[in-house]
Amino acid sequence: MLYREALNRALDEVMSADDSVVTLGEDVGLYGGSFRVTEGLVEKYGEKRVIDTPIAELSIVGNAVGMAIGGLRPVAELMTGNFSLLAFDQIINHMAKLHYMSNGKIILPMVVRFPQGVSRQLAAQHSESYEQMLSAVPGLRVLSVNDVNYAYHALKYAILSDDPVVFIEHELLYNKKGEVDFAQKLDPFQARIAKEGSDITIVSYLKMVDDVMLAVPEIEEALGCSCEVIDLCSLNPIDYETLIESIQKTSRLVMVEEDHKTGGYGAQIISWAAEEMFYALDAPPLRLAGEDVPVPYNRSLELSSIPTPESIAQDIIAWGKNNEL
Amino acid sequence: MSYEIVMPQLSDSMDEGKLISWKVKEGQKVNVGDVIAEVESDKAIMELQSFQNGVVAEIRAKEGDVIPVGEVIAIIEANESESPVKKSEKVVKEPSPVKREKAPVQKPQPKPAVTKETKPKIALSKHHPDDETGGISPKARAKAAQYGVDTQTIVQKTSKELLHVKDVEAYLREHYFTPKALSLLDKYGLDIASFALNHKIDETEVQEFIDKNETPLPQPLTQMQKAIIANVTASAQKPVYHLYEHIDAQLFLEHDAYSITAWLIKIFANVMMTHEAFRSRLQNDRLIISPNASIAVAVADAKNLYMPVVKDANKRAIADIAKELASFKTKLQEKSFSAQDMQGSSFGISNLGMLGVEPFDAMINKNDAGIVAIGGLKDGQISVTLTADHRLINGYEAALFMQDLKQEVQNPLQFKD
Numbered sequence: 001m002l003y004r005e006a007l008n009r010a011l012d013e014v015m016s017a018d019d020s021v022v023t024l025g026e027d028v029g030l031y032g033g034s035f036r037v038t039e040g041l042v043e044k045y046g047e048k049r050v051i052d053t054p055i056a057e058l059s060i061v062g063n064a065v066g067m068a069i070g071g072l073r074p075v076a077e078l079m080t081g082n083f084s085l086l087a088f089d090q091i092i093n094h095m096a097k098l099h100y101m102s103n104g105k106i107i108l109p110m111v112v113r114f115p116q117g118v119s120r121q122l123a124a125q126h127s128e129s130y131e132q133m134l135s136a137v138p139g140l141r142v143l144s145v146n147d148v149n150y151a152y153h154a155l156k157y158a159i160l161s162d163d164p165v166v167f168i169e170h171e172l173l174y175n176k177k178g179e180v181d182f183a184q185k186l187d188p189f190q191a192r193i194a195k196e197g198s199d200i201t202i203v204s205y206l207k208m209v210d211d212v213m214l215a216v217p218e219i220e221e222a223l224g225c226s227c228e229v230i231d232l233c234s235l236n237p238i239d240y241e242t243l244i245e246s247i248q249k250t251s252r253l254v255m256v257e258e259d260h261k262t263g264g265y266g267a268q269i270i271s272w273a274a275e276e277m278f279y280a281l282d283a284p285p286l287r288l289a290g291e292d293v294p295v296p297y298n299r300s301l302e303l304s305s306i307p308t309p310e311s312i313a314q315d316i317i318a319w320g321k322n323n324e325l
Numbered sequence: 326m327s328y329e330i331v332m333p334q335l336s337d338s339m340d341e342g343k344l345i346s347w348k349v350k351e352g353q354k355v356n357v358g359d360v361i362a363e364v365e366s367d368k369a370i371m372e373l374q375s376f377q378n379g380v381v382a383e384i385r386a387k388e389g390d391v392i393p394v395g396e397v398i399a400i401i402e403a404n405e406s407e408s409p410v411k412k413s414e415k416v417v418k419e420p421s422p423v424k425r426e427k428a429p430v431q432k433p434q435p436k437p438a439v440t441k442e443t444k445p446k447i448a449l450s451k452h453h454p455d456d457e458t459g460g461i462s463p464k465a466r467a468k469a470a471q472y473g474v475d476t477q478t479i480v481q482k483t484s485k486e487l488l489h490v491k492d493v494e495a496y497l498r499e500h501y502f503t504p505k506a507l508s509l510l511d512k513y514g515l516d517i518a519s520f521a522l523n524h525k526i527d528e529t530e531v532q533e534f535i536d537k538n539e540t541p542l543p544q545p546l547t548q549m550q551k552a553i554i555a556n557v558t559a560s561a562q563k564p565v566y567h568l569y570e571h572i573d574a575q576l577f578l579e580h581d582a583y584s585i586t587a588w589l590i591k592i593f594a595n596v597m598m599t600h601e602a603f604r605s606r607l608q609n610d611r612l613i614i615s616p617n618a619s620i621a622v623a624v625a626d627a628k629n630l631y632m633p634v635v636k637d638a639n640k641r642a643i644a645d646i647a648k649e650l651a652s653f654k655t656k657l658q659e660k661s662f663s664a665q666d667m668q669g670s671s672f673g674i675s676n677l678g679m680l681g682v683e684p685f686d687a688m689i690n691k692n693d694a695g696i697v698a699i700g701g702l703k704d705g706q707i708s709v710t711l712t713a714d715h716r717l718i719n720g721y722e723a724a725l726f727m728q729d730l731k732q733e734v735q736n737p738l739q740f741k742d
Contacts, residue, residue, distance in 0.1 A: 004367075036367065120337040172338055175367050251464050251490065282464040282490050323462075324489055 004174040006152035007037045007113075011075065014159045015045050021159060022067065024051035025060055025077030025113075034079050035115060035174045057083050061090035061112060068110040068164075069098070075159055080171070081116030082128050095164045096139035108164045111155075117207060117258055118306050119171040124294035127302075129259040131205075134166050135236040135268070142235040143188055144168040146209040148178025150233060154188035168235075170207040170258075191239040192231040193246075199225035199325065200316070201246040203269055204256040205232040212256050214309035215316070222313075223320040235265060240272070247273065251282035252325070254316055258306050261289035283323035288315055328377050330399040332392040335366035341393045342366050344386045353381050355401065362398070379403035461488040468493045472522050474500075503527045513540050553630055560688040564715045567686055570727050571706040572734045578702075580740045585707070586622065586676045587647040589699060592730070592739050594618035594638035597672060600726045602718040606671045606692040612717075613671075621670035621690050624653045631657065632673060632690045633666040643741075674699065684708040694718050 001009070015021045023038055029052040032039035042050040053060050057078055064074035078084045084091070091112065098106045114134075118127045135142045141163050145154045151173075158165040194209055195216065200223075204212050209231045216227050228246050232238065247253055253273050255266035270285045291305045307315075332342045345363040349355055355375040362373040379401045386398040461469075461476050465488045469476045472493075479488060479496045497517055498507055505528040510517070513535055520526055520534070534540070546554070577585050597603040597618035605614045617637040624631045633653050635646055656662045673696035675687040680701070687698035687710070694717040700708030709730070713723045733739050 032369065036369065122337055174338070175340065251462075278463045279467040280464060282462040322487075324487065324491075 001148060001152075001178065001180050002174065003148050003151050003169075003176040003178070004035055004037050006148050006178070006180050007155050007169070008039060008041075009180070010152045010155040010159070011038065011041060012044070014073075014156055015041065015049065018073065018160075019049075020071065021073045021075065022049045022051065023075040023077065024053050024063060026053055026055055026079050028052060028077050033077065035169075035171070037113070037174070038077065057085075057087040058090055061087040061095065064110050064112070065090055065094045065098070065108065068095075068108040069106055073109045073159055075111045075113060077113045077115075079115070080126055081114055081130050081168075082126055084112075084114060084130065087112075088133075091134075091140070091166070092137050096137045099164075100139055107162045109160075109162045111158045111165045111167050114166050114168045115171050115174075116168060117170040117172065118290075118295055118302065121297055121299055121302060122171075123297040127295035131168055131235050132259060132263055132265045134168070135265060139164065140236065141165040141189075142168065143233065144170075144205045144235050145188065145233050146170075146173065146194075146204075146206055146231045147192060147233075148176055149180045149184070150186065150188060150192060150231075152180045152182070153184065153186050154233070157188050168206065172207050173210075176210070189234040189237055189239060191242040192233050193242070194229040194231045195227065197226035197228035197250070199223075199250050200227045200252045200254060200320070201230060201243070201250045202227055202254045202256060202316070203230045203232060203243065203266075205235065205265075206258070208256045208258050208307060211307060211309045212312055215313035218313040219316050219320070222317045223325050225320065225325055232269075238268070238272075240276075243269070243273075244277065247277050248280050251280055252323070253277070253281065253285040254288065254319070255285065256288045256307055256312060258290050260292050261287065262292050264289050283319075283325070286316065286319045288312055326403050327382060328379070328401045328403055329397045330361070330373070330375075330401060332386075332394050332396050332398055333364065333373065334394045335364065335369075335371050339366045339394055341391050343391045344388055344398065345370055346388050347384060349381050349384075351381050351384050355379060355381060375401065377401050377403045460486055462490065465490045465493045472497060497522060501526055502531075506531045509535075512542070514543050515540065549629065556691060557688050560690070563689055565689060565712050566715055566720065566723075568711040568713070568720075568723050568727055569684055570709045570711070570731065572709050572731050574702050574705050574707045576734060576737065576740050577707070583643050583647045584650065585678065585699070585702075586674065587643060587650055588740065589674060589676070589697075590620050590622065590635055590638050590646050590650075591641075591643050592733050593620060593672070593674065593697070594635075594641075595739065596726060596729045596733055598639050599729065600722065602722050603694055603726060604671045605694050605717050607714075607717065608692055615669075615671055619669045619671060621667070621673040621693065621696075622650065622653065623673065623675035623687070623690075624657050626657060629657065629660070631662050631667065632670070633662060634668060634670040636669050672696065678702060678707060684710055686710055687712055689714055695723075 011023060023041065027034055028038040029042040029047060029050045038050060060076050060078065064076040067074040078087065095108055095110065095112070099108055116129050131142060131144060134140060141161070143154050143158060143165060145151050155167060158167050194213060202212050209229065212229055216229060219227055228250060230242060230246060255269050257264055257266040259265060266287050266289055270287050273281065273285055288307045290307070293305055295305055296302050335342065343365040345365050347362050349361045355361060356378050357375060359375045360372045361375050364371055364373050381399060382402040383400040386392050392398060466476060468490050469479065474493065474496065476488060479492060482496065483492055485492060501522045502510065502517070503525065506526050509528050509531045577588055580588065601614055604618055605612050618639040619634050619636045620638050621632040621634045624633055633656070635649055638646060656666070670690065671694055673687070673690045673693050675696060676699040677685060678699050678701040683700045683703065685698050685700060687696045689696050689712055695711060695713040698710040698712070711723055711727060
C-alpha cells in the first residue's frame with residue numbers, strides 16, 4: 001500500500017463510520033486531490049461531505065473551524081504548506097486557541113492536512129516547511145509521520161481526536177510503499193524506533209528518516225558502530241521518554257531535518273538535550289539541516305540546499321571521527 | 326525515421342507511471358494530437374498524445390505495466406515529409422506541438438563536489454580544547470568527578486586533545502588495577518565500579534572479592550550447547566499435544582537379553598510402518614514421508630544431549646539395534662558423534678525409565694513428527710507419553726497408534742531375536 005493510499009483508506013473508513021466527518025479543500029472532490037489522497041471519496045460520500053473549495057486558504061481553514069464549532073469533524077486539505085500562510089490567522093488565532101479562550105466550552109475536533117517540503121524543482125514558493133512555526137503554537141497537535149502504517153493509524157487518530165491537529169505530510173512520501181497492520185493499536189504521539197542501535201542516536205522526521213536510513217549502512221561501516229534511528233512522528237507533543245532512553249544508551253545525538261537550520265525545529269531537540277541530557281552526552285550533538293536560503297529551483301542547487309543521504313553519511317562520519325567514535 | 330515514445334513525467338514527483346490502456350494498435354496510423362494511451366501518474370490519469378504523424382511501429386509496454394519515467398513504451402515510424410518536428414522528440418502531454426526540452430528522468434544525482442565548499446564545515450575545532458576547561462565530554466567529566474579524578478591528569482597522561490568517557494574508564498582501569506587484576510576482572514565480567522578506587526588493586530584483592538561474593542564464572546557456550554538451545558527453542562514453538570498411556574511390561578521382562586529401549590525401538594518401528602504420519606517430517610514447507618521407520622534416540626549424560634538416529638529400524642534385527650545403541654554410548658563418552666549420526670529421523674524416543682522417572686513429556690527433535698517419553702517400570706506397567714506435532718499427526722491417528730502399540734507389546738511375535 002502506498003502512503004497516499006493509507007491516508008485515503010483512513011479517511012474513507014472514518015467517513016464511512018461517522019457522518020460528521022467531512023473533508024474540504026482545493027480539488028479534493030472532482031479531481032481527487034492534488035496528491036490523490038481524497039480519490040474516490042466524492043463519488044462515495046457526495047459533494048456535501050467532500051467539498052471543493054475556492055482558491056482561498058483562509059476560508060478553507062476558517063470554514064473548517066466553523067464546522068468544528070458546529071459539531072462536525074472537518075479534515076481540511078491545504079494544497080501545499082506555502083499556501084497555508086494565508087490561513088495562519090485561522091490556524092493560530094482560532095483553531096489553536098478557541099478551546100482555551102472559551103474556557104473549554106468550544107471543542108475543535110478538526111484536522112488540517114498539510115503537504116510540504118522540498119519536492120522536485122517546485123522552487124522557493126512551493127518548497128517550504130513550517131513545522132517550526134506550527135509546533136510553537138500551544139493548543140495544536142502536530143503530527144508528521146514517515147511510516148505508511150503510521151500514516152494510516154495517525155490520520156484516523158487525528159480525525160477522531162477532539163484536539164485540533166495539523167497533520168504534516170511530505171510531498172515525496174505519497175508514493176512510499178509499506179505494509180499496514182490494520183488491527184494494530186498504536187499511539188501516534190509515541191516516537192517510532194526505525195532502527196535499533198547502540199552508539200549514535202539519530203533523530204529525524206518525515207522524509208529525512210528515509211534519507212537517514214539510506215545513509216546508515218555507510219556510517220556504520222565507516223565508523224564501525226551501530227546507529228539508532230528515531231522517527232519522532234509527533235512534533236508536538238514530543239516523546240522525550242524514547243529520546244532519553246536512547247541517548248542514555250548511546251551518549252551521542254544527531255538531529256537531521258530538511259528545513260532551514262536557523263530557528264528550525266531540530267533546535268528544540270538539541271536545546272532540550274543540552275539542558276536535560278548534558279551529563280549523558282559523550283560528544284557535542286550534531287545538527288544537520290537545510291541551508292538558510294530560499295530553496296533553489298535548479299536541481300543541483302536544490303539538492304545541495306538540503307541534507308541528502310550522501311551528505312548525511314559524510315557529515316556524520318566526519319563528526320564521528322572527530323569524536324573518536 | 327522512427328521516434329520513441331517514452332513514459333512521460335507528468336508531475337514533478339513522478340518516478341514511474343502505470344499504463345492504463347492503449348488507444349492505438351501496432352500498424353495503426355496516428356496524427357499529431359491523437360490520443361495514443363492513458364497513463365496514471367502519482368496524481369491522476371492522463372491522456373498521452375502523439376507528437377508525430379506516422380504509424381505505430383511497435384508497442385513495448387502492456388496495459389497494467391508500471392514503467393519508470395523515460396522508458397520507451399512504443400515506437401512511431403514517422404512520415405518524414407509530414408513530420409512537424411525534424412529532430413527526435415518525446416511525446417508530451419500538451420495537445421499543441423510545443424517543443425518541450427525536459428530532461429527525461431531526474432534521478433537524484435550525487436551532490437556535485439562544489440557544494441562541499443559552499444556548505445559550512447561542521448565547526449568541530451572550536452569545541453576543541455586549548456585551555457583547561459575544554460575538550461572533555463560532559464559524560465567523561467561526570468565520570469571523572471564521580472571517582473574524584475582530575476581530568477587534567479588524564480589529559481596529560483593520554484596527551485589527547487579530547488576526552489571521552491572511554492578515556493576516563495581506561496585511565497581508572499590502568500591507574501587502579503594491576504594487569505593481572507584486570508584480566509581477572511574481565512574474565513568474571515566485573516565492573517570496576519564494584520571496587521573502592523583509592524589504591525592499586527591487585528589480583529589477590531579481586532580474587533577475594535570474587536570468593537566473598539561467590540561471583541559465578543561466566544562460561545562461553547559450546548557450539549553444541551548453542552545447537553541444543555536453538556533446537557529446543559524451535560521445538561517449543563510447535564503446536565504439540567500429549568497422550569498419556571501405559572503399556573504392559575511383561576514381555577520386556579521375559580526378554581531381558583536386550584534393553585527395554587532396544588525392544589521399544591524395534592516395536593515402535595514396526596507400528597510406525599502402518600502409520601504413515603509417524604514417518605513424516607516437515608522440511609522446507611514440504612512433507613517428507615520415509616518408506617522406513619528411522620528413530621532418534623535421546624542419549625545424554627549430565628552435560629551433553631544428542632539425538633542419534635537408528636536408521637531403518639523396521640528392517641533391522643534386535644541384536645543389530647542393541648549393538649547400535651551400545652555404539653551410541655561409546656560415542657557419547659568419546660564425544661565422537663558425527664552430523665551424519667543425527668540425520669534422517671521422523672520420530673524420537675527418550676527413555677528416563679532407568680532413572681525411575683514416572684510420566685514425563687519430551688520435546689520433539691528438530692523436524693520430527695513426534696516423540697515418546699518412556700518412564701519407569703511400575704506395577705508391571707511402563708508409562709509412555711506421546712508428544713505429537715499436530716501439523717503432522719492428528720489426535721485420532723495418534724490414539725490409533727497408541728492402541729496398536731499397546732497391542733503389539735503384548736504380541737510375542739514382536740520379541741523374536
